[in-house]
Amino acid sequence: MPQRPTAPALRIAVVATTAAAAAALSVLPTATAAPAPDSASATAPTVSRDVAPAAGVLPAAPGPAAQTAAAASSAAAPAAQAAAVRTSALSTAMAQLGKPYSYGADGPSAFDCSGLVSYAFSKAGKDVPRTSSAQASAGTKVSKSNLKPGDLVFFYKPVSHVGIYAGDGQVVHASTSGQPVKVSDMDAMPFNSARRI
Template sequence: MTAHHRTSHVARGFAGALAAAILVCGAAAAGPALADPAALPTSATDAIAQMVDLSRQAEALNQESLTAQTELDAALGVQHEADGKLAAATAVADAARAEVRKFQPMIDRAAVAAYTGARTDRMFAVLSSNSPQQLLDKMSTLDVLSQQTAASVREFKKAADVATAAESAARAAADTARAATTAAETFRAEVDRKRQDLGVATTQVVEAWGALSAHDKSTLAGSPFPPGFDRDSLLAGLVPGSGTSALAAALTRVGDPYVWGATGPDQFDCSGLVQWAFKQVGKNVPRTSSAQAGFGTPVAKSDLQPGDVVLFYPEISHVGIYAGNGMMVHASTFGVPVAVAPIDTTPYHSARRY
């Protein structure tokens, strides 16, 4: 195939890929910037550049999808907790209502007696007694009945108050559970949408990559290490510690493929590599690049040390581990294995020290 025909074939592949990217990403106002559909590749260099741009858009969607999944997991946790509280509150309310029902017959009898004019006071005992002994017996009986009735009324009121409070708590728990379910359903829909967007975008990236020649694919992949970079010397000079040890772990994965959503042990996306590397030294860091940007402590670019986490792009859609001398190890993008590269080739955002 001539260079002209190869370029035309690549251009056709990218035309479809770019059109799909517009359909996918254009719906998300907060999504990454779009490639210009009119700027179809006219050379292998342009094709690779647009391939990288499409891949970055897909990577940003990947991170958004992961963030949405994290939010869904949190929402499901809240929903589970709310459902548990609702079940507990309902059980308390049921028990309180059962306690009220236990006292209800006696309260009902007292109410009926009062309504029908039953005389249960001491004056009635005096008037209706035929002897002092009968009077004493009646008064004693009335005292006992009065005490029992008063105690029953007190217990009934106490049980009724508990039931009212329990039912109020159950209603509040039900409202909370409904809100938690609604939030979880909202996040679930967002996750599904992000996954669909990512699926279309990654399919187009793979198709565009397939349109590249073997030479162009090799050019895109590049070298795992920049000229003059000596991994062995770097590793020998690292001071033991969580950051530098995580860097050492990440350097052992150089050459492994980039895969959206992968967290190792032999394929990674950008935040997956960072998470995996720190996990090897006992640190549990967040899954997404945006969440990793809030972990640890901030570090100025001028104070970067090997093992610091470096973050890129305004939306923080990419992340790597600083390797010293302006270099980082990162899982770059589709078609490019885990590699060491200069940090200045990617729009710098910030850095954190774990």
């Protein structure tokens, strides 16, 4: 029958185990004692340690969701800037209401149709071609059903007139001799195409 260890032998074993544990923990960063939940029932303090990752371990690469969010954010920035340019150009064009039409004029005291467009976009920081036929190739094509304020709307075949879409089926344009810069119903003229700058 095996012999039971004596009390002094047990005490020596506990001390040796405690010393070994302390030596092993001494290589870790500084410990912080976590508060005991109930000092009456706690038998020993709980110790937590912040351990630095091992050298040479790389952080995890971003997952597909993070990559998709980053790509969407970088794609949204240019789209937001382009929308801001269109909004600014529309505001500038609306500020010209009532100014006279003059063939070949590009502002600021008088405009023809494409002169109004090029003036409004240049004030928004975007250069567009000077003539309506050249403007009809700028930017990207959009359908009549997908127009947004600030889009360019072209009329007649071949293109000979342009206005800036103002929303609700309206365009701001320098229409013709004897007519000031004004807002008109888009359907009052034969629609040709539309472009988004």
